[in-house]
Amino acid sequence: MATTFKNLLSTDMATTRTLLHEAIPITGTIVSGTYQDENIKYYSHGMFESVYDYPYLSSSANRIFDLTYGYASDLSGAANPMNAKKLNIYNEMSLVLNGANLEGNIPLFDADGDLSVTTTDKMNACIFICYARLLTKDEIKKGSYTFSYIDGSNGLTTLGDYGAQTDYRVNSPAGEYGLLYTSSVAPYGESYGHIYYQAGIAVITASNDIWPNALQSAWIDTNDITGACNDVRNMWVDNNFNNTTELNSTIYFCRADSGEFNYSSNQTYLSESKIIVKAGDPSNNPMAYITTIGLYSADNELLATAKLSEPIQKDPTNSLIFRVRLDY
Amino acid sequence: MPLKKFGPNDIFHNQLEVYPQVQFDIYSGVVYYQNRSIISGAFTPSTPNVPTGFVSLYEMNVDRNASETGLIYPFVVKNGSLSNFRSISTDSFMSDFQYGDILTGSYPLSASISRNYYPMNSSRSYVGALQNTLNYYKYLSKHYAFSSDLGDKGTERVNLISIPSIIYGSSIKKGTVDLTFYVSGTLIGRLQDTARNGELIETSGSNTGSVAGVVLYNEGFILLTGSWDLEAPGITRDYLNSSPINVPSSWLYYGVGISMGHNSTLPFVNYRMQFSGSNTIPTVTMLAHANKGELNYSSNPTFLAYGSTPNSITGTYTFFKEDPREIKNTVLSPYADPTASFQKITYISKIGIYDEDENLIGVATVATPVKKTLDRNLTFKLKLDF
Numbered sequence: 001m002a003t004t005f006k007n008l009l010s011t012d013m014a015t016t017r018t019l020l021h022e023a024i025p026i027t028g029t030i031v032s033g034t035y036q037d038e039n040i041k042y043y044s045h046g047m048f049e050s051v052y053d054y055p056y057l058s059s060s061a062n063r064i065f066d067l068t069y070g071y072a073s074d075l076s077g078a079a080n081p082m083n084a085k086k087l088n089i090y091n092e093m094s095l096v097l098n099g100a101n102l103e104g105n106i107p108l109f110d111a112d113g114d115l116s117v118t119t120t121d122k123m124n125a126c127i128f129i130c131y132a133r134l135l136t137k138d139e140i141k142k143g144s145y146t147f148s149y150i151d152g153s154n155g156l157t158t159l160g161d162y163g164a165q166t167d168y169r170v171n172s173p174a175g176e177y178g179l180l181y182t183s184s185v186a187p188y189g190e191s192y193g194h195i196y197y198q199a200g201i202a203v204i205t206a207s208n209d210i211w212p213n214a215l216q217s218a219w220i221d222t223n224d225i226t227g228a229c230n231d232v233r234n235m236w237v238d239n240n241f242n243n244t245t246e247l248n249s250t251i252y253f254c255r256a257d258s259g260e261f262n263y264s265s266n267q268t269y270l271s272e273s274k275i276i277v278k279a280g281d282p283s284n285n286p287m288a289y290i291t292t293i294g295l296y297s298a299d300n301e302l303l304a305t306a307k308l309s310e311p312i313q314k315d316p317t318n319s320l321i322f323r324v325r326l327d328y
Numbered sequence: 329m330p331l332k333k334f335g336p337n338d339i340f341h342n343q344l345e346v347y348p349q350v351q352f353d354i355y356s357g358v359v360y361y362q363n364r365s366i367i368s369g370a371f372t373p374s375t376p377n378v379p380t381g382f383v384s385l386y387e388m389n390v391d392r393n394a395s396e397t398g399l400i401y402p403f404v405v406k407n408g409s410l411s412n413f414r415s416i417s418t419d420s421f422m423s424d425f426q427y428g429d430i431l432t433g434s435y436p437l438s439a440s441i442s443r444n445y446y447p448m449n450s451s452r453s454y455v456g457a458l459q460n461t462l463n464y465y466k467y468l469s470k471h472y473a474f475s476s477d478l479g480d481k482g483t484e485r486v487n488l489i490s491i492p493s494i495i496y497g498s499s500i501k502k503g504t505v506d507l508t509f510y511v512s513g514t515l516i517g518r519l520q521d522t523a524r525n526g527e528l529i530e531t532s533g534s535n536t537g538s539v540a541g542v543v544l545y546n547e548g549f550i551l552l553t554g555s556w557d558l559e560a561p562g563i564t565r566d567y568l569n570s571s572p573i574n575v576p577s578s579w580l581y582y583g584v585g586i587s588m589g590h591n592s593t594l595p596f597v598n599y600r601m602q603f604s605g606s607n608t609i610p611t612v613t614m615l616a617h618a619n620k621g622e623l624n625y626s627s628n629p630t631f632l633a634y635g636s637t638p639n640s641i642t643g644t645y646t647f648f649k650e651d652p653r654e655i656k657n658t659v660l661s662p663y664a665d666p667t668a669s670f671q672k673i674t675y676i677s678k679i680g681i682y683d684e685d686e687n688l689i690g691v692a693t694v695a696t697p698v699k700k701t702l703d704r705n706l707t708f709k710l711k712l713d714f
Contacts, residue, residue, distance in 0.1 A: 016408070016409040018404065019404070021402065021403050021404065022402045022403070029396055034370045053390045053392070060376040134388075
């Protein structure tokens with residue numbers, strides 16, 4: 001129990017923010033092949049499938065993303081498999097990620113993110129990759145996202161949010177998003193999708209020649225959603241991004257000036273009413289060893305303690321500043 | 329959005345005490361935690377990428393390796409906040425890295441029990457570091473004393489088992505420690521803290537009623553000093569990996585095989601360690617009331633009938649008057665026409681918790697939207713664990 005308190009001034013306190021990142025690789029070996037799809041959870045509704053990093057019946061498995069496909073009403077066809085569900089998926093995603101327009105209608109995904117100007121770059125069929133919060137944490141780091149797949153027509157295709165550190169869009173109700181390009185060199189050219197950083201969702205066009213034409217049409221009128229998702233998984237080569245966790249800290253600078261904290265109320269400080277560290281000579285300087293710093297409320301309630309890895313000697317000849325950091 | 333203030337009887341602060349049971353089995357040099365067997369993965373010998381008996385913090389790199397799947401790893405950029413990983417020393421942080429450099433850590437971070445055996449008069453920094461702590465608990469039992477007429481833990485043979493706090497939480501629950509020692513499936517000794525004072529008393533074995541060691545409940549250590557023979561005289565085993573000089577079974581060799589260079593593959597000998605952890609979880613329970621006549625209007629655009637848009641005529645000399653807007657009638661009618669009588673009905677799907685400055689600090693989402701009519705009283709019970 002402390003008997004000596006020192007008030008912290010406003011200049012003794014500072015707040016900082018640290019961004020902790022994690023590098024997340026999702027290779028094709030995880031997404032398809034290795035586990036004979038035992039790490040893929042299919043649902044009876046068939047509207048999406050969940051991909052785990054290990055066979056999902058194991059308690060060790062983590063869900064890493066959901067995969068689904070949808071298209072807009074202009075591709076609708078009564079004979080298409082799961083037509084209504086493909087429309088619902090697209091509309092739901094668009095409403096969440098684009099929001100309704102001024103007329104209250106659901107807009108189409110726009111490749112360059114400008115919903116009002118251009119009309120020729122609409123993504124009217126899309127693949128949606130909804131990453132688990134376990135992987136995206138607070139948000140995906142801008143400029144770190146790449147997604148690679150391989151197909152028989154185009155070979156290896158890599159999409160990335162190149163240049164998004166400084167060039168990203170803010171007109172989504174779901175937060176900031178970057179555009180996905182195939183070229184990593186500015187000017188990046190045409191965009192083929194979006195990566196929503198805070199929502200942790202990648203939207204990739206499925207109506208563009210970056211996919212084989214036969215696949216594009218098969219996803220619309222031959223395959224159900226699961227079939228389309230399985231095609232994407234089987235072409236999956238690599239996917240990398242960095243996530244971000246925001247750590248907020250308060251730093252307290254606890255100052256022990258030369259004339260302060262040189263005595264202790266610890267019982268071991270005295271022996272026979274004499275200060276032990278003076279070694280019997282009253283003219284010697286007092287001395288204390290600081291081991292713990294307590295942070296108290298205005299009502300002198302102990303809120304937190306900070307421990308030193310080793311006691312620090314304090315006497316009138318020195319002045320110390322302890323930097324106490326509290327992370328939230 | 330309507331805001332409503334919590335009343336004095338609407339918020340409760342509680343503490344939830346939980347006692348998760350823990351079991352370790354040690355056999356043939358392998359530690360098993362909670363009866364989990366070794367599961368080999370496609371890319372690692374043991375999923376989730378830590379040996380059996382270990383706990384993996386975050387459990388991020390499940391069945392991953394560096395070459396085929398890549399490993400998830402954390403990193404920070406060195407900046408003015410001076411944030412750093414513990415694996416990088418302060419000296420290295422200051423001298424080896426420039427501001428803007430990337431500091432990387434690694435996953436998985438794992439923890440498990442460990443064992444240290446100290447022969448007579450050997451150097452023992454770990455036990456020495458516990459001297460003050462052991463002496464502090466002398467008020468519970470004299471067996472805690474570092475040095476007394478019962479023995480000197482600074483010189484006598486000591487078997488120290490360390491349990492990391494991620495296993496037990498705040499402390500080990502008193503009275504739950506149970507150590508059993510088997511040879512060829514036969515129980516030769518059992519220690520329990522039946523007195524709940526930290527003394528490990530032999531409840532089965534050759535010296536029933538004797539104290540073979542102590543438990544540091546808050547710190548997560550078990551010190552065993554009981555050196556009597558647990559088996560019949562003359563039976564010795566190669567606990568110390570020093571065959572042909574074998575030693576009789578005693579509590580000093582309990583846990584041989586836990587991460588130490590003794591004979592980890594000693595056949596026919598296995599150990600079971602059981603205890604309960606103790607964790608205090610502060611909880612806040614909030615009662616959010618939607619009384620009769622309240623919360624029957626929504627600012628959601630779908631609350632209004634389709635096409636019920638306001639006139640938006642504006643101009644320098646224009647008089648603007650908003651037309652009445654029709655609320656969608658959602659009352660179920662058995663007939664398509666006429667519709668049922670209109671009622672103000674909302675469907676509550678979310679409850680936001682705001683601080684005194686009206687900052688949104690939490691959102692509770694109900695499993696299915698709850699119908700709220702004018703004559704219905706609803707109370708939502710929200711529970712927040714910390």
